[in-house]
Amino acid sequence: MNLTIQNHLLFAGGKQVPYRATPNRSGIMNPDTIIDHDTASNPLDPSGDIGWLTMPVASASAHVVIDWRGGITQLAPFNVQCWHAGPSKYGNRYNFNAFAIGIEHDNPGYLRKIGEGIYSGVCVIDTNRNSEFRVARVATPEHGDHYWLAYSEKQIAASAALHAALKAAYPAINTVLGHFHICPGRKTDTNPLFPLSHMQAIVRGEAGELPPPIKTKPEPQAPVTAKPSFLPDATVIADSLNLRGGPGIQFAVKGAIPYGTRIDVQEKDQLTGWLRVVTPFGATGYVHGGFVRLD
Numbered sequence: 192m193n194l195t196i197q198n199h200l201l202f203a204g205g206k207q208v209p210y211r212a213t214p215n216r217s218g219i220m221n222p223d224t225i226i227d228h229d230t231a232s233n234p235l236d237p238s239g240d241i242g243w244l245t246m247p248v249a250s251a252s253a254h255v256v257i258d259w260r261g262g263i264t265q266l267a268p269f270n271v272q273c274w275h276a277g278p279s280k281y282g283n284r285y286n287f288n289a290f291a292i293g294i295e296h297d298n299p300g301y302l303r304k305i306g307e308g309i310y311s312g313v314c315v316i317d318t319n320r321n322s323e324f325r326v327a328r329v330a331t332p333e334h335g336d337h338y339w340l341a342y343s344e345k346q347i348a349a350s351a352a353l354h355a356a357l358k359a360a361y362p363a364i365n366t367v368l369g370h371f372h373i374c375p376g377r378k379t380d381t382n383p384l385f386p387l388s389h390m391q392a393i394v395r396g397e398a399g400e401l402p403p404p405i406k407t408k409p410e411p412q413a414p415v416t417a418k419p420s421f422l423p424d425a426t427v428i429a430d431s432l433n434l435r436g437g438p439g440i441q442f443a444v445k446g447a448i449p450y451g452t453r454i455d456v457q458e459k460d461q462l463t464g465w466l467r468v469v470t471p472f473g474a475t476g477y478v479h480g481g482f483v484r485l486d
């Protein structure tokens with residue numbers, strides 16, 4: 192998909208993408224961040240969420256909506272503040288609407304299993320009737336333990352192309368976050384199957400030519416490679432801290448580290464807070480940074 196941005200408007204193959212103006216916008220901004228969202232709507236009914244995001248009563252909007260088939264509709268120029276983030280905080284920054292572009296992806300959000308291959312949430316997702324639908328159960332500390340609809344290949348390809356086009360038009364963009372990062376406890380979008388780390392790599396110029404992964408399963412156990420030496424730089428502050436095989440509670444517990452143990456933190460995932468660590472007993476694995484005090 193050949194996406195370009197001219198005068199803060201989006202073009203695909205030289206032709207402006209459909210534009211539906213939203214009144215839910217405020218002043219001019221210089222974007223340096225992208226926030227990825229889900230619409231929490233029926234993926235096969237793209238008209239619903241665009242209708243809602245362009246109504247004054249919604250008091251909500253985003254710059255673009257990417258539908259299930261990969262079609263993109265723009266609702267406001269990229270240098271105008273839209274109302275997609277709400278009260279928000281990440282690191283030492285607040286009020287993400289003031290500097291972040293909002294991308295909505297048609298996806299229903301969390302689902303409950305109500306039958307074999309049938310799931311319910313804001314709509315019914317029947318994988319028996321629609322072979323395009325792939326649903327996986329995934330638990331993360333930020334999302335909880337639910338069933339989620341995998342994004343479609345076309346949707347992810349369009350989203351990746353858009354992230355790249357935005358970076359080209361606004362070189363200051365260096366951060367990609369999910370709505371759940373900036374509104375913890377209040378938001379769970381994008382869902383855990385969204386390839387956020389790939390989108391982050393795109394804006395950092397690190398993604399290369401690889402197409403974005405279409406995730407239908409939790410990420411496999413991350414490989415652990417130990418540093419040759421043990422250089423403790425943190426202290427466990429939980430009574431008994433689970434050491435896991437990967438960065439998330441969906442990964443198996445490999446052991447427990449007692450309170451006060453000195454550990455070596457080798458890597459920190461700034462997005463999720465998970466740490467890759469080595470224990471004094473030579474074990475390697477992952478712990479959540481909330482239970483560790485760094486020196």
Ligand SMILES: [Zn+2]
Nearest residue numbers: 228229370380
């Ligand atoms: Zn959102």
